[in-house]
Amino acid sequence: MRYAFYQIGTSAIATDAFARTIGIDAVALPSPNLDTISRGVSLSPEFSCFPFKVLLGLLMQGIDRGANVFVVPVSRSVSSCQLADFGMAQKHILTRTGHDVDIILLDTIRPDRVLESFRKYKTDVTLMHVSEGLVIAAQKLLLLEGVEDGYRDIYLSVRKQKAEAFRLRWMREIDGTDSILDLHALGRRMDEDRGRYPKADVGSLLRIAVIGDIYSINEKIINNNIFERLCDLNVYPENGIKLKMLFANGIHAAPEDLALSGKAREYLRHNIGGFALDTVKSAIRFAEKGFDGLLHIYPFSCMPEIVVRTILPGLGADYDIPILNLPIDEQTGDAGFTTRVEAFVDLIDVRRSRRRATPNRSAGNGKRGNGS
Amino acid sequence: MGIPVPVLPKHPGLRPGRPETAQDRTIRIGIPRALFYYIYFPFWETFFTELGAEVVVSDPTTRKILEDGLNGSSNELCLPIKLLHGHIVNLKDRCDFVFLPYIISTQKGSYYCPKLIAAPDIAKAGIRGLSLMSADVDIENFYSSLYSSLKEVASKLTTNPVRIYAAYRKAMARQAVFEGYVQGGTLFNDALSRMRGKALAKNVAGARPARGGPVIAVIGHTYLFNDAYISFDLIGKLRKMGGRIVTSDTLSAGLVNKTLSTLESRTHWSLGNRVIGSAIHYSRRNDVDGIIYITPFGCSPDSLIKEYIDANLGRKKPMLLLTVDEHSGDAGVVTRLEAFFDMIARTAPRAG
Numbered sequence: 001m002r003y004a005f006y007q008i009g010t011s012a013i014a015t016d017a018f019a020r021t022i023g024i025d026a027v028a029l030p031s032p033n034l035d036t037i038s039r040g041v042s043l044s045p046e047f048s049c050f051p052f053k054v055l056l057g058l059l060m061q062g063i064d065r066g067a068n069v070f071v072v073p074v075s076r077s078v079s080s081c082q083l084a085d086f087g088m089a090q091k092h093i094l095t096r097t098g099h100d101v102d103i104i105l106l107d108t109i110r111p112d113r114v115l116e117s118f119r120k121y122k123t124d125v126t127l128m129h130v131s132e133g134l135v136i137a138a139q140k141l142l143l144l145e146g147v148e149d150g151y152r153d154i155y156l157s158v159r160k161q162k163a164e165a166f167r168l169r170w171m172r173e174i175d176g177t178d179s180i181l182d183l184h185a186l187g188r189r190m191d192e193d194r195g196r197y198p199k200a201d202v203g204s205l206l207r208i209a210v211i212g213d214i215y216s217i218n219e220k221i222i223n224n225n226i227f228e229r230l231c232d233l234n235v236y237p238e239n240g241i242k243l244k245m246l247f248a249n250g251i252h253a254a255p256e257d258l259a260l261s262g263k264a265r266e267y268l269r270h271n272i273g274g275f276a277l278d279t280v281k282s283a284i285r286f287a288e289k290g291f292d293g294l295l296h297i298y299p300f301s302c303m304p305e306i307v308v309r310t311i312l313p314g315l316g317a318d319y320d321i322p323i324l325n326l327p328i329d330e331q332t333g334d335a336g337f338t339t340r341v342e343a344f345v346d347l348i349d350v351r352r353s354r355r356r357a358t359p360n361r362s363a364g365n366g367k368r369g370n371g372s
Numbered sequence: 373m374g375i376p377v378p379v380l381p382k383h384p385g386l387r388p389g390r391p392e393t394a395q396d397r398t399i400r401i402g403i404p405r406a407l408f409y410y411i412y413f414p415f416w417e418t419f420f421t422e423l424g425a426e427v428v429v430s431d432p433t434t435r436k437i438l439e440d441g442l443n444g445s446s447n448e449l450c451l452p453i454k455l456l457h458g459h460i461v462n463l464k465d466r467c468d469f470v471f472l473p474y475i476i477s478t479q480k481g482s483y484y485c486p487k488l489i490a491a492p493d494i495a496k497a498g499i500r501g502l503s504l505m506s507a508d509v510d511i512e513n514f515y516s517s518l519y520s521s522l523k524e525v526a527s528k529l530t531t532n533p534v535r536i537y538a539a540y541r542k543a544m545a546r547q548a549v550f551e552g553y554v555q556g557g558t559l560f561n562d563a564l565s566r567m568r569g570k571a572l573a574k575n576v577a578g579a580r581p582a583r584g585g586p587v588i589a590v591i592g593h594t595y596l597f598n599d600a601y602i603s604f605d606l607i608g609k610l611r612k613m614g615g616r617i618v619t620s621d622t623l624s625a626g627l628v629n630k631t632l633s634t635l636e637s638r639t640h641w642s643l644g645n646r647v648i649g650s651a652i653h654y655s656r657r658n659d660v661d662g663i664i665y666i667t668p669f670g671c672s673p674d675s676l677i678k679e680y681i682d683a684n685l686g687r688k689k690p691m692l693l694l695t696v697d698e699h700s701g702d703a704g705v706v707t708r709l710e711a712f713f714d715m716i717a718r719t720a721p722r723a724g
Contacts, residue, residue, distance in 0.1 A: 045675035045676065045678055045679060046675060047669075047670050047671060047672055047674070047675035048672060048675045048676060049672055052676075081486065082672055082673065082676060084640055085639045085640065085641075085673075085676050086676075088636070088637045088639075088680070089676040089679045089680065092679045092680065092682070092683035093679055095683065096682070096683065267493065267497070268490060268493050269474060269490075269492070269493060269506075269508075270474055270476055270489055270490070270508075270510075272486035272489045272490045273483070273486045273489075274486065276486065276490075300448070301448075301670050301672045301675075302672070303485060303486040303487050303672050303673070304486045306446070306448045306449060306487065307486055307487055307490040307493065307494060309446055309448060310445065310446045310449065310494050310497050310498070311493060311494070311497045313497070314497050314500065327448065
């Protein structure tokens, strides 16, 4: 049995560590390219969402590399979007096209269920292994978040090459460390390294939070490398839906988070699945932090995000923050995407300078503005 | 924000503690003729009528309603949700509250589509200041029960728990009668007429007719094929062309579950499971000649449900996938149906 894990952005570093911990052989998938997309699109149903198509393409490339069991990291117990059905639908499609594959659902907050699914092929896995694997994977996702933040800060304050070097170095180190304690120490060393670079001048830069569907935000190839684009436009970008939420979705412990939930539920009363409620919460959080704009990126025909897209205009008016909705799919062109982002950045830049000129109407002070 | 609070002076009878009198104007509750109307209407109608309210239903879909729906909602939403918006516009000035429940799950382990769950939120975003009345229906959630959320809704009508409970029981009974009719092979509109004691039209298709034209199974979401306007009167057209109709509704829940249990896995969509279960059940039956699967443009659950169906079809028989949206034309549908009937005639010469 050779396994391949679903891959979102840099998540392979975490899933590989999980595979090593429980002792299975994981096939490395490439990062999605044009070939991935065209292969996925050719076999997918027309209205399935874009991530479905790209992931199907990735699985086919995984088959080329010898994988026959696919692991779908999804917590079925908390998230009711299409993601929970992806695996089976993809299996049906692959079976129809003559590939003999199996799908395992990896319920990230239930180690017992994960154990159950892996026991099917590998009998000597224990709950200890699985729990350790999940902890290490979660730890790595947290560290990767630090790497991306560091990359952004260095990119803005120093220059691109330095940022690339920083990212490359720490990704390699995180990938090579497979113990909970060592990862802990690594995190501290990384913070020290990050502290050696000058801080980005956040006060003078425009700040934009990118919110929306987790896959589209965290997979650079799909979102036209939006974070770097924003940095190039002299914008301080913030990721609203981070990869670690694959683990923490549904667990809202922080008091700040509870208060946000209350506000978010005025717009969206229930957790309708996917990352819809998280997107609404992020939108409110960054509006209250005084960000200058929100970029809502989601795949065409993504049900939870379309609901959010319907709700956001009213929310934007209440919290006085401009929002740009960017649906993406295989038809999205690079130039059109960039033009819209550039125009949006220009608009909020003008808006901010106008507000600075009239100080009694300070931009996005977190209170309900003149919209409501 | 939140659910708008009713303006009290307009409804003196609403004030808690005040005895109800005959002079109080009855409260009008509007139910849009869309989405869950086609599944739970008898329940809500009975419940509200029993509590002394007047139930108003929006008009059957017309060009105007559809256009209102298209103009007022985001263009990425699917047709049934856009239509819901149109029906609310049609309704909102004729009633005190528009009733729109948050229906999350009505069976263990399966949910409704996110857009359906959030339908009241979408309505609120589309029409600001709408007087909306809502209940949470969530069987999956241990802490909420249908009765407790009903009590919340009913508090606008009465504070007497005995009356609420009696209305709830009666509504459950009516719903059971309705479901009995529908699952016994009566189509939605006929079932409603039957509940009102009206005589049925002659050409109603039974589930297992003895002889006649081909038996067509219409599969899809009940709120799509039962709406004559947006489905281009699919059912009426099929009847005119001599088809006898069974639908994904005219099948008992037990039979659907039995069919689903023979499959490797099911989806976690309530409506989707019924579509899959009925499609596969009909495909295995010898007395069904063809299957028409009607789906709204851009329905993401349906696109994956089609994969489940394709992977598990019993016998090969003609299957037509009919995607409809606001731009579809009547002529296109007729042509495809005619071709479909020709295909049935060619592929399955009936023995009897």
